[in-house]
Amino acid sequence: MIKTLVYVPGEGIKEGVPFGNIKEFVDKDSCSIWVDLEEPTEDNFKILADIFNLHPLAIEDAKTKFNLPKIDEHVGYLFIVWHDLLGSSGLDKMETAEVDIFLGKNFFVTVHDRKMKNLDLIFDHCKQAPDFMSRGAEWVLHHLLDVMVDGDFLLVDRISNEVDELEDRIFEVPTQENLKELFLYKRQLITIRKIAAPQREIISVLLRHETFIERHAYIYFQDVADHLIRIVDSVDTARDVISGAMDIYLSNVSNRMNEVMKKLTIVATIFIPLTLITGIYGMNFKNMPELYWTYGYFIVLIVMVSFVFGVFIYFKSKRW
Amino acid sequence: MIKTLVYVPGEGIKEGVPFGNIKEFVDKDSCSIWVDLEEPTEDNFKILADIFNLHPLAIEDAKTKFNLPKIDEHVGYLFIVWHDLLGSSGLDKMETAEVDIFLGKNFFVTVHDRKMKNLDLIFDHCKQAPDFMSRGAEWVLHHLLDVMVDGDFLLVDRISNEVDELEDRIFEVPTQENLKELFLYKRQLITIRKIAAPQREIISVLLRHETFIERHAYIYFQDVADHLIRIVDSVDTARDVISGAMDIYLSNVSNRMNEVMKKLTIVATIFIPLTLITGIYGMNFKNMPELYWTYGYFIVLIVMVSFVFGVFIYFKSKRW
Amino acid sequence: MIKTLVYVPGEGIKEGVPFGNIKEFVDKDSCSIWVDLEEPTEDNFKILADIFNLHPLAIEDAKTKFNLPKIDEHVGYLFIVWHDLLGSSGLDKMETAEVDIFLGKNFFVTVHDRKMKNLDLIFDHCKQAPDFMSRGAEWVLHHLLDVMVDGDFLLVDRISNEVDELEDRIFEVPTQENLKELFLYKRQLITIRKIAAPQREIISVLLRHETFIERHAYIYFQDVADHLIRIVDSVDTARDVISGAMDIYLSNVSNRMNEVMKKLTIVATIFIPLTLITGIYGMNFKNMPELYWTYGYFIVLIVMVSFVFGVFIYFKSKRW
Amino acid sequence: MIKTLVYVPGEGIKEGVPFGNIKEFVDKDSCSIWVDLEEPTEDNFKILADIFNLHPLAIEDAKTKFNLPKIDEHVGYLFIVWHDLLGSSGLDKMETAEVDIFLGKNFFVTVHDRKMKNLDLIFDHCKQAPDFMSRGAEWVLHHLLDVMVDGDFLLVDRISNEVDELEDRIFEVPTQENLKELFLYKRQLITIRKIAAPQREIISVLLRHETFIERHAYIYFQDVADHLIRIVDSVDTARDVISGAMDIYLSNVSNRMNEVMKKLTIVATIFIPLTLITGIYGMNFKNMPELYWTYGYFIVLIVMVSFVFGVFIYFKSKRW
Amino acid sequence: MIKTLVYVPGEGIKEGVPFGNIKEFVDKDSCSIWVDLEEPTEDNFKILADIFNLHPLAIEDAKTKFNLPKIDEHVGYLFIVWHDLLGSSGLDKMETAEVDIFLGKNFFVTVHDRKMKNLDLIFDHCKQAPDFMSRGAEWVLHHLLDVMVDGDFLLVDRISNEVDELEDRIFEVPTQENLKELFLYKRQLITIRKIAAPQREIISVLLRHETFIERHAYIYFQDVADHLIRIVDSVDTARDVISGAMDIYLSNVSNRMNEVMKKLTIVATIFIPLTLITGIYGMNFKNMPELYWTYGYFIVLIVMVSFVFGVFIYFKSKRW
Numbered sequence A, B, C, D, E: 001m002i003k004t005l006v007y008v009p010g011e012g013i014k015e016g017v018p019f020g021n022i023k024e025f026v027d028k029d030s031c032s033i034w035v036d037l038e039e040p041t042e043d044n045f046k047i048l049a050d051i052f053n054l055h056p057l058a059i060e061d062a063k064t065k066f067n068l069p070k071i072d073e074h075v076g077y078l079f080i081v082w083h084d085l086l087g088s089s090g091l092d093k094m095e096t097a098e099v100d101i102f103l104g105k106n107f108f109v110t111v112h113d114r115k116m117k118n119l120d121l122i123f124d125h126c127k128q129a130p131d132f133m134s135r136g137a138e139w140v141l142h143h144l145l146d147v148m149v150d151g152d153f154l155l156v157d158r159i160s161n162e163v164d165e166l167e168d169r170i171f172e173v174p175t176q177e178n179l180k181e182l183f184l185y186k187r188q189l190i191t192i193r194k195i196a197a198p199q200r201e202i203i204s205v206l207l208r209h210e211t212f213i214e215r216h217a218y219i220y221f222q223d224v225a226d227h228l229i230r231i232v233d234s235v236d237t238a239r240d241v242i243s244g245a246m247d248i249y250l251s252n253v254s255n256r257m258n259e260v261m262k263k264l265t266i267v268a269t270i271f272i273p274l275t276l277i278t279g280i281y282g283m284n285f286k287n288m289p290e291l292y293w294t295y296g297y298f299i300v301l302i303v304m305v306s307f308v309f310g311v312f313i314y315f316k317s318k319r320w
Helices: A042-052 A056-063 A117-127 A130-134 A137-172 A176-207 A215-280 A296-317 B042-052 B056-063 B117-127 B130-134 B137-172 B176-207 B215-280 B296-317 C042-052 C056-063 C117-127 C130-134 C137-172 C176-207 C215-280 C296-317 D042-052 D056-063 D117-127 D130-134 D137-172 D176-207 D215-280 D296-317 E042-052 E056-063 E117-127 E130-134 E137-172 E176-207 E215-280 E296-317
Strands: A002-008 A012-015 A032-038 A070-074 A077-085 A096-104 A107-112 B002-008 B012-015 B032-038 B070-074 B077-087 B095-104 B107-112 C002-008 C012-015 C032-038 C070-074 C077-085 C096-104 C107-112 D002-008 D012-015 D032-038 D070-074 D077-087 D095-104 D107-112 E002-008 E012-015 E032-038 E070-074 E077-087 E095-104 E107-112
Touching: A002 A117, A002 A130, A012 A117, A012 A130, A032 A042, A032 A117, A032 A130, A032 A137, A042 A056, A042 A107, A056 A070, A056 A077, A056 A096, A056 C215, A070 A176, A070 C215, A077 A137, A077 A176, A096 A137, A107 A137, A117 A130, A117 A137, A130 A137, A137 A176, A137 A215, A176 A215, A176 C215, A215 A296, A215 B056, A215 B176, A215 B215, A215 C215, B002 B117, B002 B130, B012 B117, B012 B130, B032 B042, B032 B117, B032 B130, B032 B137, B042 B056, B042 B107, B056 B070, B056 B077, B056 B095, B070 B176, B077 B137, B077 B176, B095 B137, B107 B137, B117 B130, B117 B137, B130 B137, B137 B176, B137 B215, B176 B215, B215 B296, B215 D056, B215 D070, B215 D176, B215 D215, C002 C117, C002 C130, C012 C117, C012 C130, C032 C042, C032 C117, C032 C130, C032 C137, C042 C056, C042 C107, C056 C070, C056 C077, C056 C096, C056 E215, C070 C176, C077 C137, C077 C176, C096 C137, C107 C137, C117 C130, C117 C137, C130 C137, C137 C176, C137 C215, C176 C215, C176 E215, C215 C296, C215 E215, D002 D117, D002 D130, D012 D117, D012 D130, D032 D042, D032 D117, D032 D130, D032 D137, D042 D056, D042 D107, D056 D070, D056 D077, D056 D095, D070 D176, D077 D137, D077 D176, D095 D137, D107 D137, D117 D130, D117 D137, D130 D137, D137 D176, D137 D215, D176 D215, D215 D296, D215 E056, D215 E176, D215 E215, E002 E117, E002 E130, E012 E117, E012 E130, E032 E042, E032 E117, E032 E130, E032 E137, E042 E056, E042 E107, E056 E070, E056 E077, E056 E095, E070 E176, E077 E137, E077 E176, E095 E137, E107 E137, E117 E130, E117 E137, E130 E137, E137 E176, E137 E215, E176 E215, E215 E296
Parallel strands: A032 A107, B032 B107, C032 C107, D032 D107, E032 E107
Antiparallel strands: A002 A012, A002 A032, A070 A077, A077 A096, A096 A107, B002 B012, B002 B032, B070 B077, B077 B095, B095 B107, C002 C012, C002 C032, C070 C077, C077 C096, C096 C107, D002 D012, D002 D032, D070 D077, D077 D095, D095 D107, E002 E012, E002 E032, E070 E077, E077 E095, E095 E107
16 A cells, blocks of 8 residues: 655645656755655555666565664665564563655655554645645654554563562562563563664664765764663663562572471471381280380370371471 | 752742743753653643654653663763662562653753652752752753762662672582572572663763763762772672582582482491391291301301491491 | 577577587677586586686686585676575474576576576576566676565574464463473574675675666665664564573573472472471380370370461461 | 882982971972871861862872772872782681872872781882982882782792692592682682782782883883783683582482482392381281291292392492 | 794705804895794793893783783784694593793794794704795794694584584483583684684784784784684584583483472373271271172272273373
């Protein structure tokens, strides 16, 4: 699906200019063009390359699915791969949507495979704001990145809070389920960090290109970079919390094991010797004098009770 | 709540100048202004931006809660996010108070959400010291940072000592409670480190701005940076101690487990075979010659005692 | 085995020029030569050194088997050691094939010990494409590296997917076999990373040599470097997944051990005391009043059942 | 306690010049002054600041106890915090003595809280060597650092050897005591490393100050830095040894646990079933035909012995 | 023991020139001198310092035993500490031989405490090759380093192979002996890495000294550096293999422990309840109706067998 938006000075925003007719506006520096391609076809790519004069390798990259954000610097335009975190249902893997961006002096092309809510939002906003479009493609880019990064920030914040709560719960009663949740959050956080860290680099590279980004916009892109730094930092803090919680969990498991073993040992140390005694007097030898003593049975019972007390006192003195 | 302090050369300190009237002093370079906003309203921010001509993004940052200190360099002023460690009741999470600072050539604005004792202290001091205010906004900033960092230093020192004591205790008798305390201290130390390390960077950035910081004040800011280095170092040392203590704890747990298992094994190895013997002579077969021997019972008893000695000697020789 | 390919402007591609006759084309800058040596003999090397005027140390290196890729800069040519991942049958060690490359202004020499499918592919392509050969040796090099790196990429992708699946399986039912597979994949990934990371460096070094690589080819080599970065990144992600899966496995093992121990302790705590009771009433003392009670046996049975319930309730209340 | 030493060209060494009279020599560049303050009073500091024109912050630092060495560059002098390792009685914490040094063009001030043998040694040497004092303050500094670092070196060497021996012992018979010793050595080594690493940096900074250190002395300070590098390296090697020894210990503990468990399991697997058999024939049922067989008892004994052999062979075949 | 070798242009190699007479050749730039001192005496050092005008600190260093290679740059000569790996008998500590080298424009001095085969080899070679000596001291140095590094390379290769085999064996049957071997190899590898890594640095420093190393020799020294890189890389790979093998071993130990515990638990869960049953019917109560049932005994036997089957099915269903 192709959506186009062209700002022509004096004429305002033109929506839905046929893809093939875009070319005539490209050479007019005062125009501002946004072409959005969702699930583009091979043909679309060919026309796209033709209109904006894009390098075959850049087109190739736009067709490829990338795991990591990147920026390539071409003559006349920049090619940016950016990822939007889509969140996750519960504790599943973090899903991301990739958008490939071509940023020229007066054009802004977005290529993506799945519907992206944030992108549609900005597109609708631009439609109704000729003033905004007139400021140039870099302001549209900033707006898009800003909205996406803000969404990421909320997501990371939510995960951080849940991890904090989880840590507290593990401090109280560590269960195997808590541990699994920890691992799943960790997996999500790793995904986020892998994307947010290079995104910050991309902003730095962007700011080196005065042709595409006007001076006035610098502080705004810097602001996005700041948000990314805070995201990375929150992720790192959350991972510290997770690894601390895992240490707590593991030390707790071995402690509980210790307790279990102690109980077993106490039970065995008390009852096995007693059973031996009963075994002795359960033997059928004809000549066992004790068996014929009047109080033999009671003496044995007393001996056994004394033994239990003795072992108890022994273990108490050893602070078991 | 808004508090203002204006030093006018020749007239001394004016306290409580209405917020709206501050603007007239801003353009006079020889004046020195301190505006302190506690829990500021939206309106306050608007007036603030207007008076000191602050960038919308800086105002936006001043409204936001940050986890980490940072410094932003704007035209005409610096924006600093600083955190004061409030200590913690017992072993809870370390609490921090954030203060956002605008430092201009002749003005000093502090924005914070909760009452800050250290800040009030400096404010009261400035009120009574026109000489001090007359030296410029950077000296007020130094004074504020110095007091806060000194407080942090004492806090870290206290934690370090407690961690050292804890390590000694774990060397003696490692308990699960000691381990929990270690984790809690570690959590506090991580919080401190996260704040102190970037604060040091902030001082370095500050010293690059000759417009705002006069040469003469350099060595004093350097002194604050030195304190921060020592804080970070103390934190690192304490974390080393903690991780050493955790190693001791864990190796101790597995040792004790070993001991417990050995005891259980010794008990089982001694008593289970003996029980078998008594079981054998407890069987009811009609034809069991031993049962009719005169000394059968006593021979069995002797065999059993010999067995116990044998096992004992065996385990001794294996150094159990 | 020696294969040669010479492009002479105006005459097109000449295949199978005898090794000894190559020398006459070397000095003609407009020619383009590819010499491929498979399992070269000492003699071959001598002739090779003579034809292209190669340094003895470079020849020495071409004879040596290297574990890591490298690039050496000589006067008049570059010497490159490159490795092609051959994949692995199942989970065995990752096999690699080494190809040593001499890249001059107008010649391209490949030396290798085993048959290399990718290399033959490119060789056959060049044979039929005089236009391609005419562009220069660096384009042949790019083509070769591109094909090899693309193959590596598919390989890494396959391993990544298998590791992901393995992780899921370990989350469900961790078995010792899964763990072994993890270790084997890890070994393969380490091999890949050891090769891919320096290969990226080699591309960077290549791009510093304007004599050998024409400006126009830069973006194409950069594209290969991009692929290598993605390979390294995929490997790192897969290793993160593996180490996460190992943590899951290990925590699971200690959990299961805990469960086993608990079961053993419960069994022992319930049955050993009961056995003691039966032992007591199995003793043969003449004077044991309980034995003669009418309901003695039934009382004992009731006591034993009550005990079992008591222990059950106790363990339940402790959430075992 | 204050000790002074002044070298006046032509007059030689003057010992014990009253503290108040030192000032008259300071301005004479050809003089060479050493003032040593042990446990200085507030008054001493005031006079000191006055005589050598020291900055209040430097004086403040001289009063403070530092954990780490540092160097501050002031106008007219350098301020150095250095630590001498005092060794340790047995395995206690490593003790250090701090000496604060002011190094000017022609003066050398040492401030310390406890008696320092090494310092007294150099002081006594200087007293009797006017030639040495005449070369300048930097040579005195070098001499002092050299002696202290040499002492540290011997200390680290001794610890390294003890750690090596300990490793060998742990390889033979790992005991809990050995592990504790390891931890204690590790603690000492961490302390040493924390001090030696920044001391090396201090020498580097020193060598940047041509005003205070004459060219000719460079190689001598470099020699001290070399010693510090070797100290840091020895510490790192020793820590590697320690962490290796800890791995050995821990793997050994789990191995021994394994052995203990195996023994227990073997004992249980052999004797518990046998006890069951005796239990069966110890039951008092009237109708138990086997009991009346002539060889019933002997058959049971043979069955039991066979069982023992069977289990033995089973465990052997499993290589327990 | 002192050995000397002097090349005089036109006269060839002179062997055994008395130590005292060396000085006359030093000033002739066209001469080439090699002095080899084995276990030198104090006197030797004094004469050496005198002949080549060596700095006291360099002489001091030549007397000292170093753990790490290093290079010092003096006026007129370089001082190099190099270590030759002597291999190890079996798995003992890796032994190294230290050689201290003074490299001047036309002289080459080697000082060492133990006989060094490699050095004698080169010495003998030089004796018979006046051409070689005539090229200059740096070529002798290169030759010596090359031979020593080649030896190290073979050594590392052998260890790598043994570690690989060990890993395979641990995959099959992990034993405590295998683990010990791993630790011993690791210790050897750490020693090698500690020496090889700084040796590479030394080559880099050497190449910065155009006075001592002629341009033409650069590529040869670079070749030695390449070998050192490959040694370091092989060591790192081997250490990766070792740490992977240790993970395998440890996970295997806990798995086996798990298996042992399961076996014990199964034995206990099956036999202890059965023993209880026999205990019950072994009690001597007069009034126990079951005892008088005709088939009581057989019913109990059937119950017991059913119980065994029940537990079996239970454990099977739990996949034990």
